Amino acid sequence: MVQRTNTRRMHELRDAFFQDGLRLDGDPTTRDLASCWLCGDRIDYIAAPGTTPDSHNLDHYHPVSDFPELAEDPDNFRHAHASCNQHRGNRAPTAGGLGEPMPVWW
């Protein structure tokens, strides 16, 4: 089973990436860059990341399970909805199949 790293550095990278998306979303000319790369809709940057289905989530273009060396590479980061990222799936099995006690993105 693949265990995602959740280091302080990754936490800072996530926060910086969220701030980047927030800035892009605030400007109509760059808003598309801050939209969900999976479904193309705008992301709710008002909600704290990972707190609602439409809130921001850092997704990895190359899955961390296959490319652990890219886990902290900003070039591999994509803006996504929390729900879209979850649907896309991490391939790790969920305990009991009824969801996980902790959100995988936090």
Ligand SMILES: [Zn+2]
């Ligand atoms: Zn989406």
